[in-house]
Amino acid sequence: QVQLQESGPGLVKPSQTLSLTCTVSGVSISNGNYYWSWIRQPAGKGLEWIGRMFPSGSANYNPSLKSRVTMSVDSSNNQFSLKLSSVTAADTAVYYCASSNTGMGAPLDYWGQGTLVTVSS
Amino acid sequence: QSVLTQPPSASGTPGQRVTISCSGSSSNIATNHVHWYQHLPGTAPRLLIYRNNERPSGVPDRFSGSKSGTSASLAISGLRSEDESDFYCAAWDNSLSDVWVFGGGTKLTVL
Numbered sequence: 597q598v599q600l601q602e603s604g605p606g607l608v609k610p611s612q613t614l615s616l617t618c619t620v621s622g623v624s625i626s627n628g629n630y631y632w633s634w635i636r637q638p639a640g641k642g643l644e645w646i647g648r649m650f651p652s653g654s655a656n657y658n659p660s661l662k663s664r665v666t667m668s669v670d671s672s673n674n675q676f677s678l679k680l681s682s683v684t685a686a687d688t689a690v691y692y693c694a695s696s697n698t699g700m701g702a703p704l705d706y707w708g709q710g711t712l713v714t715v716s717s
Numbered sequence: 718q719s720v721l722t723q724p725p726s727a728s729g730t731p732g733q734r735v736t737i738s739c740s741g742s743s744s745n746i747a748t749n750h751v752h753w754y755q756h757l758p759g760t761a762p763r764l765l766i767y768r769n770n771e772r773p774s775g776v777p778d779r780f781s782g783s784k785s786g787t788s789a790s791l792a793i794s795g796l797r798s799e800d801e802s803d804f805y806c807a808a809w810d811n812s813l814s815d816v817w818v819f820g821g822g823t824k825l826t827v828l
Contacts, residue, residue, distance in 0.1 A: 600761075633817070642719035643805060645817035659814045692762070701768055703752035704807065704817065707761040 598622045598630075600693050600708035608687075608715050614680040617670075618693030618708060625674045627651070631696045632676045633704060634667065636689040644689075649676055651698065683715045720745065720818035721806050728826040734794040737823045739806030741787050745818055749809040751789040753782055756803045756822075765804070766791060793825075801827045 604616035616634075623630065628651040637643050647657035647665055655667045666679040680687060690710040696702050722740040729735040739751060753766040764773050766782035769789065781792045789808075793800055806820040 635817070642821040643807075643819040645819070656815065658816050694762075701750040701809075703750070703764055703767040705764050705767070705773070707763075709759065709761045 598695050598706040600695065600706060602691060602693050602708045602711040604691075604711060604713070606712055606714060608683055608713060609717050610684055610715055611682055614678070614683050614687060614713055614715070616678045616691055616693075616711065616713070617675050618677070620674050620676070620695070623695075624671075625669055625676060626671045629698050631698060632667075632669070633694045633696060634678045635692045635694060635704070635707075636687075637692070637710075638686070638689040646678065646680075646691075648696075685715050687713070688715045689713060719821035720810060721808065721820035723804075723806060723820035723823045725821065726824050726826065728828055729793075729796045730828045731796055731798060733796045734792060735796055735825065736793075737791045737804050737806075737825070739789045739791070739820050741789075741808060741818075743787060744812040745787075745808040745810040746784065746789055747787045748811060751782065751784050752807045753780075753791045754805045754807065756805060758803070762805070796827055798827045801825055 599621045601619045608614045631648045633648040634646040657665045664681045669676045692710045694704040694707040696704045750768040754762040755765045756762040769784040770782045779795045803822045810818040
């Protein structure tokens, strides 16, 4: 079974870059059958998909965040990461990482428990 | 404002049947599968229903899903106190760009 765990600073200053890592266990992150996604949820609001990594190493991002987002994979540590630049208070949220099979119509099936990131000076 | 629309709350008494709706559009629910998640704050969201009406192993058959046109529903029968949590619908959206979209969540209270 796939397990995911988010990690990273819980507090980031405005205008700085938010950096989070998702450690994957139960499957190799290089397994070509999975996409690796980031999702966030501001307090009291709904879920927002940030983007995903493809097995090829490319990514596609939510257009609403695309100009500020970079995702990457670290195969040696079985991790993938998220960087969000020029953060503001609106980026304060619980951030989740999740996996999905590459099959047609496959859901985001396994999720981490989330990590709260607060943007504040 | 979430792309998919869910009622913010639902409630029922133990043993009752409750349904939660999820409304979308031609670019998401009408043309793609709907998935449902159960979420307790501080824990990982749990996949409850995938591809509109399929249950992952371990999910009781008290939970069922359906889809028609631009709407979907989650039904919970034989309501139990442990079902009290938040429920979210999700679907792929092919409008301007391919993205996952979610409902705003429904908080289920077991009275």
